[in-house]
Amino acid sequence: MEPKTIMVVGAGQMGAGIAQVCAQSGFNVYLNDMNEAALEKGISGIGKRLDRAVEKERITEEDKNAALERLEPSNTLEDAKDCDVVIEAIVEKIEVKTSVFQELDTHAPAHAILATNTSALPITEIAAVTNRPDQVIGMHFMNPVPVMKLVEIIRGLQTSDETYKIIEQLTHALSKTPVEVNDSPGFVSNRVLMPMINEAIYTVYEGVATPEDVDTVMKLGTNHPMGPLTLADFIGLDTCLYIMEVLHEGFKDSKYRPCPLLRKYVNAGWLGKKSGRGFYTYD
Structure with missing residues (x-):
């Protein structure tokens, strides 16, 4: 066909x-x-x-x-x-x-x-x-x-x-x-990408660095074209949270536990670029 x-x-x-x-x-x-x-x-x-x-x-x-x-x-x-x-x-x-x-x-x-x-x-x-x-x-x-x-x-x-x-x-x-x-939770792209984004959010949650500095480290230190927190805002924080929940539920592994700060932002309606506010503020 x-x-x-x-x-x-x-x-x-x-x-x-x-x-x-x-x-x-x-x-x-x-x-x-x-x-x-x-x-x-x-x-x-x-x-x-x-x-x-x-x-x-x-x-x-x-x-x-x-x-x-x-x-x-x-x-x-x-x-x-x-x-x-x-x-x-x-x-x-x-x-x-x-x-x-x-x-x-x-x-x-x-x-x-x-x-x-x-x-x-x-x-x-x-x-x-x-x-x-x-x-x-x-x-x-x-x-x-x-x-x-x-x-x-x-x-x-x-x-x-x-x-x-x-x-x-x-x-x-x-x-x-x-x-x-x-067929496996998150397939390849999101199984690899989303835990990285989630870990970047943990570094902000734990006060290790600001969102700007986390993104700068990943762009200049690991040659990513876009920092993980900028990318999260672009994807939508609600989507990031949902995928992390699918991974956590699918594998029953604590390494996929969504960061509490991610959940807090989503509950506040800070969904990233589409809502005007996430880890960054947008016009």
Whole structure:
């Protein structure tokens, strides 16, 4: 099966980025969201990013218009009936994702692959609520999607070799680099990254150094392009906390215990850049 039409469920930052990359790569794309305002914002954001790409001469005006023509807004999951691949990119809550996958399973054609962009949740558990667990797979894009080259492809317990091969080929078609990962809490990227961020937060919590100095040490001392606390603010402190909780629950190991300061900031509504305040203050 060679995919031609893709549905992306969720028009937030990740979903809109995935839809943009798919449309630019020549696929027909439904960008789906039940929230009309979120859907409009997602489509508008894609247009603005493509305009900037034209201004910087990365693509032509014709390329931009062709991508936008391949992009169609959707507010019903019934549109999955026309799709070869569905990529879900909604909130990181297992009960919400499984509910969406159950509905997608009823609408998508029998050959369609159902993928999830989850950054930490178990693929096997999501697949189990469908009648096609062999055609369910993880497809974890990095943020920002149009820029970052990596896609973690996560096999669930029942994911077939054929499903993996199709998604691997699709990833190459999107000009991304696929890495095969087995189903485990946090996969590779977040299992390594989030404990580092959590430990950086502990150094602030324990008074070892300020956020600015922690970030400077990691940028100049270990050649990170962005300090871990700046990165945490960019990701969203609520997302960081949630992933640490998934790791802590999944491994039952105290080394994954979320820092109390991280929990305190989230409870205060200091979620990072998106809320205007995290470890740094934003306009």
